[in-house]
Amino acid sequence: MAGAGLVIAFVVAVISFLVWVFQPTKTKRMLNQIPGPPALPLIGNAHMLKPGGSEFYQQILEYTQMFDKDGILRLRVGLQPSVALYKPETVEVVLHTKSHITKSQEYRFLHPWVGTGLLTSTGDKWKMRRRLLTPTFHFRILYDFLQVFNEQSAIMVQRLEKQVDKGEFDMFPFITLCALDIICDTAMGKHVNAQADSDSKYVKAVYKMSELVHRRQKSPWFWPDVIYNSLPQGKQQQECLQILHGFTKAVIRERQSVIRKKIAEEGPTEPAKDDLYAEGGKKRMAFLDMLIYAAEGGANMTDEDIREEVDTFMFEGHDTTAAAANWAVHLLGANPEIQQKVQDELDDIFRGSDRPATMEDLADMKYLECCIKEALRLFPSVPMFARTISEDCVIGGYDVPEGTTAVVVTAALHRDPDHFPDPEKYDPDRWLPENCASRHPYCFIPFSAGLRNCIGQKFAMKEEKVVVSSILRRFNIKSMQTRADLLPMGELILRPQNGIRVKLTRRQQ
Numbered sequence: 001m002a003g004a005g006l007v008i009a010f011v012v013a014v015i016s017f018l019v020w021v022f023q024p025t026k027t028k029r030m031l032n033q034i035p036g037p038p039a040l041p042l043i044g045n046a047h048m049l050k051p052g053g054s055e056f057y058q059q060i061l062e063y064t065q066m067f068d069k070d071g072i073l074r075l076r077v078g079l080q081p082s083v084a085l086y087k088p089e090t091v092e093v094v095l096h097t098k099s100h101i102t103k104s105q106e107y108r109f110l111h112p113w114v115g116t117g118l119l120t121s122t123g124d125k126w127k128m129r130r131r132l133l134t135p136t137f138h139f140r141i142l143y144d145f146l147q148v149f150n151e152q153s154a155i156m157v158q159r160l161e162k163q164v165d166k167g168e169f170d171m172f173p174f175i176t177l178c179a180l181d182i183i184c185d186t187a188m189g190k191h192v193n194a195q196a197d198s199d200s201k202y203v204k205a206v207y208k209m210s211e212l213v214h215r216r217q218k219s220p221w222f223w224p225d226v227i228y229n230s231l232p233q234g235k236q237q238q239e240c241l242q243i244l245h246g247f248t249k250a251v252i253r254e255r256q257s258v259i260r261k262k263i264a265e266e267g268p269t270e271p272a273k274d275d276l277y278a279e280g281g282k283k284r285m286a287f288l289d290m291l292i293y294a295a296e297g298g299a300n301m302t303d304e305d306i307r308e309e310v311d312t313f314m315f316e317g318h319d320t321t322a323a324a325a326n327w328a329v330h331l332l333g334a335n336p337e338i339q340q341k342v343q344d345e346l347d348d349i350f351r352g353s354d355r356p357a358t359m360e361d362l363a364d365m366k367y368l369e370c371c372i373k374e375a376l377r378l379f380p381s382v383p384m385f386a387r388t389i390s391e392d393c394v395i396g397g398y399d400v401p402e403g404t405t406a407v408v409v410t411a412a413l414h415r416d417p418d419h420f421p422d423p424e425k426y427d428p429d430r431w432l433p434e435n436c437a438s439r440h441p442y443c444f445i446p447f448s449a450g451l452r453n454c455i456g457q458k459f460a461m462k463e464e465k466v467v468v469s470s471i472l473r474r475f476n477i478k479s480m481q482t483r484a485d486l487l488p489m490g491e492l493i494l495r496p497q498n499g500i501r502v503k504l505t506r507r508q509q
C-alpha cells in the first residue's frame with residue numbers, strides 16, 4: 001500500500017511538473033507582474049505557509065501589510081495561482097459582478113462534507129437552490145425564530161448562572177452549544193438539546209473537519225484523494241464524516257417521517273402559502289421542511305441533495321454565529337465602559353423586566369448593534385473566502401488571468417486604515433450613522449457581498465443580539481485575556497485558540 005502511494009505521488013509530481021512547464025507563458029507573465037513572495041517551481045509558496053491556524057492567520061495579515069500598496073498580492077499553492085485581495089477597490093471587482101460567482105478550486109475539499117450545497121455549488125444548480133431557499137429567511141419567518149432564540153438563550157443563561165462568582169471559565173462552549181440548538185430548532189425543526197450535553201461529538205467533529213480541510217487546502221501534497229485517504233489525516237476525515245453525516249441524516253429522517261405522515265393524512269404535497277409565513281410558531285415552514293416538501297412534491301431532489309444542503313446550513317449557520325457572539329462577548333468584557341453603555345441601553349428597553357426580547361426590542365438595540373458590527377470587523381467569522389476568476393480581468397491595475405483563485409481576506413480588508421483609522425482599536429462608535437454614512441460599500445463585508453452574499457445574515461444579526469443581550473441583561477462580564485492571548489485561528493472559521501476566558505458576576509438591578 002505504501003509502495004503504491006509512492007508510485008502515485010511520483011506520477012502526480014511528474015504530471016504537475018509538466019503542467020507547470022507548459023503553463024501558458026501569457027498566464028505566467030500576467031501573474032509575475034503582481035507583487036508577492038517568491039515562489040518555487042511546482043509547490044509555489046505552499047512550503048512557506050504555516051501549518052497552525054493561528055500562525056497562518058498572522059502570516060496572511062503580515063503579507064497583506066508587506067504588500068499593502070495596491071490591495072492585491074500573488075501567492076501560488078502548488079500549480080494553482082492565487083491572488084489575495086484586501087482593499088475595497090480590488091474586492092469590488094470580484095464581488096460586484098455576475099461573472100465571478102463560482103467558488104474556487106480549494107472548496108472541493110469541502111465536498112466530502114457538504115457536497116455541492118448552496119455554499120459550494122455554482123451555475124444553474126446554485127441559482128435554483130438559492131431561489132428555493134431564499135423565502136425561508138423571509139422576515140415573517142424570522143419572527144417565529146425569535147421565540148427559539150429567546151428560549152435557547154434563556155437555557156444558556158441558566159447554565160451560566162452556575163459560573164457566577166466561581167472564577168475564570170471558558171464562555172466558548174456555552175455560546176456554541178446554544179447556537180447549535182438554535183440552528184437545529186429553527187432551520188431543521190428538531191430539538192437536539194445540545195446544551196444538555198456539554199460534550200457534543202458533533203461540535204468536536206465540526207472543529208476537526210474544519211482543521212483538516214483547511215490544512216489540505218494549503219498542502220498540495222495532500223490533494224490527490226488516493227494519497228490523502230491512505231494517510232492518518234484521511235482516516236481522521238472519515239471518522240469525522242461519519243459523525244457529521246450521521247447527525248444530519250438522523251435529523252432529516254425524523255422530519256421526513258413527520259412530513260410524509262402529514263402528506264399521507266392531508267393530501268397536498270405543496271405547503272400552503274399561509275403555512276409558509278404563519279406567525280406564532282405553530283405552523284412554521286423551516287428550511288428543512290421546505291426541502292422535504294419540494295422533494296416529496298416531485299422537485300428533482302434526492303435524499304443526498306437534501307443532506308448536502310442540511311450539512312451546509314448546519315455548518316454555516318451555527319459555527320459562524322457562535323464565533324461572532326463569542327468575539328463580541330470578549331470585546332465587551334475587555335471594555336467595561338462600553339459594556340456599561342450597552343447595559344444602559346438594555347435597561348432602557350426592558351426596564352427591569354426579564355421578559356423575552358421582541359423584534360421591536362431588537363430594533364432598539366442600536367448601540368449593541370454597533371458593538372456586534374465592530375466585533376465582526378475585527379474578528380470576521382469567515383476570515384477569508386474565495387472565487388475563481390472566470391475571465392481575464394484587471395484588478396488593482398494588474399492583469400489577472402482566467403482560472404486564478406481570488407481570495408478575499410476580510411480580516412485584512414477590515415483593517416484598512418484609510419477606512420478604519422487606528423484599525424486595531426475596538427471602537428463601536430465607528431458604526432454610529434454619522435460616522436459610517438460615506439464609507440466605501442466594500443470596506444466592511446463580514447457576510448460577503450453581491451449575488452453570493454450570506455443568505456442567513458439577518459437571521460445571524462438577530463440571533464447575536466438575543467444571545468449577547470441575554471447575557472448582559474443578567475451578568476457583568478470581565479474578560480481575562482488580552483488581545484495577544486486570544487490567538488485567532490484562521491481556519492474555515494475564525495476561532496480563538498484558547499477559548500474565551502471570562503469571569504461573571506450577577507448584575508445588581
Ligand code: HEM
Pocket residue numbers: 118119120130187312313316317318320321324380381382385386445446447448451452453454455456457459460461
Ligand atoms: C455571524 C454569522 C455569519 C457570518 C459572519 C456569515 C458569513 C458568510 C460569508 C462570508 C459567506 C460567503 C462565504 C463564501 O463565499 O465562501 C456566507 C455564505 C453563506 N452563509 Fe453565512 N454567515 C453567517 C451566518 C449564517 C447563518 C446563520 C446561515 C444560515 C442559517 C448562513 C448560511 C450561509 C449560506 C447557505 C451561504 C452560502 C450562500 C450562497 O453561496 O448562496 N450563514 N456566510
